[in-house]
Amino acid sequence: QLQLVESGGGLVQPGGSLRLSCAGSGITLDLSAIGWFHQAPGKEREGISCISSSGTSTAYADSVKGRFTISKDNAKNTVYLQMNSLKPEDTGVYYCAGAKTCSRFMDWLDFGSWGQGTQVTVSS
Numbered sequence: 001q002l003q004l005v006e007s008g009g010g011l012v013q014p015g016g017s018l019r020l021s022c023a024g025s026g027i028t029l030d031l032s033a034i035g036w037f038h039q040a041p042g043k044e045r046e047g048i049s050c051i052s053s054s055g056t057s058t059a060y061a062d063s064v065k066g067r068f069t070i071s072k073d074n075a076k077n078t079v080y081l082q083m084n085s086l087k088p089e090d091t092g093v094y095y096c097a098g099a100k101t102c103s104r105f106m107d108w109l110d111f112g113s114w115g116q117g118t119q120v121t122v123s124s
Contacts, residue, residue: 002026002098002113004034009094009118012086020081020118022096029072030054032098032113034079035105036070039117040092050105051079059102064090086122093117 008020022034035050048061048068055072069082079096097111104110 002032004096004098004113004115006094006096006115006118009120011121011123013124014086014088014122016086016122017082017084018086018120020083020094020096020120022079022081022115024077024079024098028074029077029079030074033100033102033105034072035097035099035102035108035111036068036079036081037095037097037108037111038090038092039095040089043092045095045108047106047108047111049081050099050102052102053100057102059105061106083120086120088122091120091122093119 003026005023037045039045048064049070050059051070067085072079095117098113099111
């Protein structure tokens with residue numbers, strides 16, 4: 001069974017960068033698409049990026065396109081989310097989760113094996 005653990009969150013100033021990690025265990029991540037989700041305070045969880053099981057296909061929500069980059073290191077069984085040009089509205093808890101494909105990556109209900117999340121706060 002796939003288990004995921006997020007890390008890398010923290011406090012950063014607007015315009016700064018962070019790299020989140022999603023470490024997998026139980027199965028190798030080349031068998032699962034992995035999505036990243038953002039839950040702002042008081043709001044519903046939303047999909048922001050996804051990478052296919054092969055790592056050859058990626059997808060991004062409009063809100064992060066051009067600022068965030070998702071990648072996968074199969075040797076480390078880890079998926080990363082590089083976040084640049086961070087804005088205060090990027091504040092929230094970030095989760096990773098698995099699915100068969102990224103075709104519906106913006107719908108968190110299609111994903112499972114959720115990690116515990118990592119907090120990102122963008123503030124001056």
